[in-house]
Amino acid sequence: MELLVSQIINGLTNTAVLFLAASGLVIIFGLLDVVNMAHGEFIMLGAYSACVSINQFHFPFIIAVLTAAVFTGIIGAITEKFIIRRLYGRVAETLLATFALSYIFQQTIRSIFGPEDQLMALPINAALNMGNIVIPIYNLLLIVVSILILAGTMLMLTKTKFGMQIRANVQNRTMVQCLGVDSQKIDNITFTYGSMLAGIAGALIAPIKSVTPDMGLSYIVDSFLVVVLGGLNSIFGSFLGSFVISESSTVMAGYMSEITAKLLIFIIIIIIIRFKPQGLFFAKDKR
Amino acid sequence: MFLELKNLTAEFNGFKAVDKINMVIEKGETRVIIGPNGAGKTTVIDMLTGKTKPADGEILLEGNNLAGKTPYEISDKYKIGRKFQGPNVFDNMTVYENLEVALSGHNKLLQTFFFRRTSTIKKRIYNILEKINLVTQKEMLPCFLSHGQRQWLEMGMILAQDPDIITLDEPAAGMTDDETYKTGEMIKEIMHDKTVIVVEHDMDFIKQIAKTVTVLNQGKILAEGTYDEISHNPEVIKVYLKTDDEGPV
Amino acid sequence: MSKLKNITVDKYIALAIFIMLLIIPFVSSLYSVQIFGKFITYIILALGLDILWGEAGLMNLGFAIFFGIGSYIFGISMAIQKGLPAFMSFGGITELPWFFAPLQNPASAIILSVAVPIIIALLLGYFIFKSQIKGVFYNIITLAFVALFELFIVNQQTYTGGASGINGIATGVMTLRLFGSKITIIDWYYIAFISLIFIYLFCLWLHKIRFGQIIHAIRDNEPRVQFLSYDPAVFKTVTFAISAAVAGYAGMLYVPIASFVSIDSSGVMFSTMVIIWLAVGGRGNFTGAMVGALLVNFLQNTLSGIFGGMWQIILGICLLLIVMLMPKGLIGSLVEWQYMRRVHGSEKKETKITNREAEV
Numbered sequence: 003m004e005l006l007v008s009q010i011i012n013g014l015t016n017t018a019v020l021f022l023a024a025s026g027l028v029i030i031f032g033l034l035d036v037v038n039m040a041h042g043e044f045i046m047l048g049a050y051s052a053c054v055s056i057n058q059f060h061f062p063f064i065i066a067v068l069t070a071a072v073f074t075g076i077i078g079a080i081t082e083k084f085i086i087r088r089l090y091g092r093v094a095e096t097l098l099a100t101f102a103l104s105y106i107f108q109q110t111i112r113s114i115f116g117p118e119d120q121l122m123a124l125p126i127n128a129a130l131n132m133g134n135i136v137i138p139i140y141n142l143l144l145i146v147v148s149i150l151i152l153a154g155t156m157l158m159l160t161k162t163k164f165g166m167q168i169r170a171n172v173q174n175r176t177m178v179q180c181l182g183v184d185s186q187k188i189d190n191i192t193f194t195y196g197s198m199l200a201g202i203a204g205a206l207i208a209p210i211k212s213v214t215p216d217m218g219l220s221y222i223v224d225s226f227l228v229v230v231l232g233g234l235n236s237i238f239g240s241f242l243g244s245f246v247i248s249e250s251s252t253v254m255a256g257y258m259s260e261i262t263a264k265l266l267i268f269i270i271i272i273i274i275i276r277f278k279p280q281g282l283f284f285a286k287d288k289r
Numbered sequence: 290m291f292l293e294l295k296n297l298t299a300e301f302n303g304f305k306a307v308d309k310i311n312m313v314i315e316k317g318e319t320r321v322i323i324g325p326n327g328a329g330k331t332t333v334i335d336m337l338t339g340k341t342k343p344a345d346g347e348i349l350l351e352g353n354n355l356a357g358k359t360p361y362e363i364s365d366k367y368k369i370g371r372k373f374q375g376p377n378v379f380d381n382m383t384v385y386e387n388l389e390v391a392l393s394g395h396n397k398l399l400q401t402f403f404f405r406r407t408s409t410i411k412k413r414i415y416n417i418l419e420k421i422n423l424v425t426q427k428e429m430l431p432c433f434l435s436h437g438q439r440q441w442l443e444m445g446m447i448l449a450q451d452p453d454i455i456t457l458d459e460p461a462a463g464m465t466d467d468e469t470y471k472t473g474e475m476i477k478e479i480m481h482d483k484t485v486i487v488v489e490h491d492m493d494f495i496k497q498i499a500k501t502v503t504v505l506n507q508g509k510i511l512a513e514g515t516y517d518e519i520s521h522n523p524e525v526i527k528v529y530l531k532t533d534d535e536g537p538v
Numbered sequence: 539m540s541k542l543k544n545i546t547v548d549k550y551i552a553l554a555i556f557i558m559l560l561i562i563p564f565v566s567s568l569y570s571v572q573i574f575g576k577f578i579t580y581i582i583l584a585l586g587l588d589i590l591w592g593e594a595g596l597m598n599l600g601f602a603i604f605f606g607i608g609s610y611i612f613g614i615s616m617a618i619q620k621g622l623p624a625f626m627s628f629g630g631i632t633e634l635p636w637f638f639a640p641l642q643n644p645a646s647a648i649i650l651s652v653a654v655p656i657i658i659a660l661l662l663g664y665f666i667f668k669s670q671i672k673g674v675f676y677n678i679i680t681l682a683f684v685a686l687f688e689l690f691i692v693n694q695q696t697y698t699g700g701a702s703g704i705n706g707i708a709t710g711v712m713t714l715r716l717f718g719s720k721i722t723i724i725d726w727y728y729i730a731f732i733s734l735i736f737i738y739l740f741c742l743w744l745h746k747i748r749f750g751q752i753i754h755a756i757r758d759n760e761p762r763v764q765f766l767s768y769d770p771a772v773f774k775t776v777t778f779a780i781s782a783a784v785a786g787y788a789g790m791l792y793v794p795i796a797s798f799v800s801i802d803s804s805g806v807m808f809s810t811m812v813i814i815w816l817a818v819g820g821r822g823n824f825t826g827a828m829v830g831a832l833l834v835n836f837l838q839n840t841l842s843g844i845f846g847g848m849w850q851i852i853l854g855i856c857l858l859l860i861v862m863l864m865p866k867g868l869i870g871s872l873v874e875w876q877y878m879r880r881v882h883g884s885e886k887k888e889t890k891i892t893n894r895e896a897e898v
């Protein structure tokens with residue numbers, strides 16, 4: 003029983019991590035129709051940026067997170083302007099180009115920092131003790147931040163004028179342009195926002211996960227599973243997707259090896275989409 | 290009864306594009322469906338050919354319900370062929386190859402490995418090329434054809450496919466008067482032994498080919514009858530024929 | 539005469555590659571023979587992906603998985619020829635697990651190295667394509683699949699040698715006999731070479747027959763094909779299986795030539811490389827796949843010594859530039875250029891370049 007409870011709480015932490023990792027991908031995917039194969043590398047860049055901020059410059063953690071967001075945001079803006087913008091609507095080329103980009107980012111980081119794990123101290127060491135169950139405060143922080151990002155993004159998209167413009171831009175580009183909105187600029191900002199989320203995710207997970215040049219891969223695969231399960235243009239769906247995947251893999255991992263759990267989940271997801279090709283939650287369509 | 294639509298309904302996000310329509314089509318009949326833009330004509334064809342799943346109702350073909358079956362099954366097992374609104378052909382293949390791909394009787398997996406261009410097959414395709422007036426264009430890519438010729442190519446693909454029921458979604462759209470007339474003759478001549486369902490706008494064209502016309506408006510059947518009955522029905526004139534001047538495409 | 543003139547430039551390049559590969563053992567060291575032998579297996583692998591990606595438009599981000607399965611099956615078979623290999627006994631097992639028993643016979647291992655990829659591809663393909671999973675979602679699943687395969691191999695140390703791979707293959711390979719005599723590395727080279735020629739011809743055949751036509755039609759306009767009595771899912775699944783068989787066979791050939799199997803030649807990174815080869819060379823004419831595989835690997839072999847880690851960054855930038863500026867790849871662009879010259883030369887007709895890659 004105690005194992006189960008602590009596994010569920012672990013699962014919540016993992017939900018937070020997974021959702022953080024997936025959110026940027028979902029935004030770029032859902033709003034721009036672009037599959038960013040380099041998304042995992044944006045997370046990786048965010049993590050490295052945070053490590054450098056803290057280990058080299060001894061910034062406080064919050065500044066390190068913001069720096070990571072700005073850093074990946076700038077790279078995202080540049081990427082959109084010079085690469086993605088030329089490839090909208092061309093799925094194969096977008097995939098290949100961002101793929102090349104992921105390769106470049108990875109190799110660049112590897113040649114600067116080497117292949118080894120970067121260490122980063124936990125910014126908050128305190129923990130909650132409840133009987134035999136120990137919950138690190140940092141894990142709670144992750145959960146809170148991911149909920150804030152979920153709520154903030156949803157509010158931004160539905161309640162602000164800018165969010166309206168973004169959504170209108172998705173639905174009817176020509177119309178939006180006729181209304182005098184610069185839709186290229188909106189694309190750029192959307193991509194930048196998605197990249198910033200990736201950077202924040204990277205910085206936040208750096209203290210608890212290993213930081214290596216190829217760390218992006220595992221996040222992008224998991225994020226994609228989230229998208230498959232949660233539907234592609236629903237940020238709330240991806241939150242639920244993260245929850246289902248993390249909870250089940252964490253709970254299952256208590257009883258079997260992590261890899262077996264992952265394999266099992268992968269198989270289950272494939273079977274689910276066999277019978278429910280629209281994704282489990284809220285997917286509108288699946289190209 | 291050959292083909293019967295019973296309470297057929299299509300829904301898109303709560304909007305009923307086709308609302309409980311009932312229709313009976315006899316074997317060998319040529320039926321024209323008309324109606325203003327957005328009336329739901331294409332959606333009816335979509336449901337008939339498996340592209341759209343009906344929200345409700347039945348499509349009975351000799352007693353078998355086709356509602357919700359896949360396009361593959363409907364074209365393969367129930368032999369319903371389709372011409373899309375706006376020509377939909379394979380742009381990277383020559384006219385000849387387009388017809389060859391559509392050719393019936395060689396569609397099973399293994400057959401596609403052992404298919405040979407025998408003289409019978411060549412003759413069959415040549416025949417079709419003659420009927421659709423594209424003999425000299427047979428080695429061309431569709432992008433070199435005129436719009437009308439592309440429509441004909443797709444009609445040719447249906448002939449090659451050789452279905453029992455042919456659905457034609459606006460086969461004369463975007464054609465010159467001359468081409469439209471030729472298309473009408475084509476339909477009359479080569480499809481005389483088939484059941485044909487045609488969606489069209491052009492009144493002269495309808496007069497040329499149809500015995501029975503069904504008028505659709507806002508997802509419902511407004512009237513059904515011969516061309517003369519329909520063209521004198523005041524309600525039809527009100528919703529449809531009057532607006533024809535604006536030239537729905 | 540006019541027939542000869544109609545042969546496209548890619549065929550000549552393919553011929554040149556074959557002639558070059560034919561004479562390499564006569565003019566170079568045994569070491570180079572081994573290197574180019576590996577390249578030949580890579581070229582076959584690239585052809586396998588071109589069947590899937592070029593012909594059917596189904597890019598696969600985890601294609602090396604089938605190469606990996608083929609090479610692990612034959613590699614384990616070779617490693618167990620002389621009793622239990624070290625990585626298994628370190629793992630604490632004392633006798634061969636039952637599921638490896640069929641691998642004791644090299645002939646059955648060879649068959650399995652092709653059959654298992656086919657079966658996996660059929661199962662996976664059936665699920666993916668029957669579920670109408672298309673486009674990006676299909677790509678994602680292929681990526682997830684290879685990532686999990688990699689995790690699985692690395693974790694099952696006892697059965698797969700884990701991260702360090704399978705050693706002791708060479709001694710097993712030594713025991714093999716063909717017509718009663720030992721098979722040298724030169725022999726393996728030519729076995730691979732002849733296989734390559736047959737597979738290339740097979741690809742050209744596949745491209746030409748009705749099956750090929752149908753998968754092109756599906757690639758370019760799948761919605762239309764459905765209404766013509768074809769089940770696209772069946773055709774895609776079979777294409778998937780054919781390409782997996784080719785990849786598994788290439789993986790099997792890789793084992794005696796490289797004498798080593800590890801995740802480096804079957805995991806995510808290697809899958810990435812296969813994609814890069816085809817992106818560089820171009821898809822859909824088979825020569826592009828061969829040129830891409832040969833060129834990138836040759837450059838990697840010569841340049842990685844000079845540039846070290848920088849090489850990979852250079853490769854990434856080259857890939858990016860090719861994707862942006864020459865989306866059809868080197869050979870694809872060449873073929874197109876030749877085509878345009880012919881069309882303009884003979885008819886002076888406006889040519890619309892149709893996009894051959896409707897869907898990935």
Ligand SMILES: Nc1ncnc2c1ncn2[C@@H]1O[C@H](COP(=O)(O)OP(=O)(O)O)[C@@H](O)[C@H]1O
Pocket residue numbers: 301306324325326327328329330331332333
């Ligand atoms: N896939 C779809 N999603 C949402 N609405 C659709 C879809 N297809 C058709 N509609 C709507 O259904 C109505 C009927 O469309 P359609 O059958 O194409 O009309 P017609 O062919 O008679 O011009 C239209 O209002 C159209 O907007």
Ligand SMILES: [Mg+2]
Pocket residue numbers: 330331332374
């Ligand atoms: Mg219509």
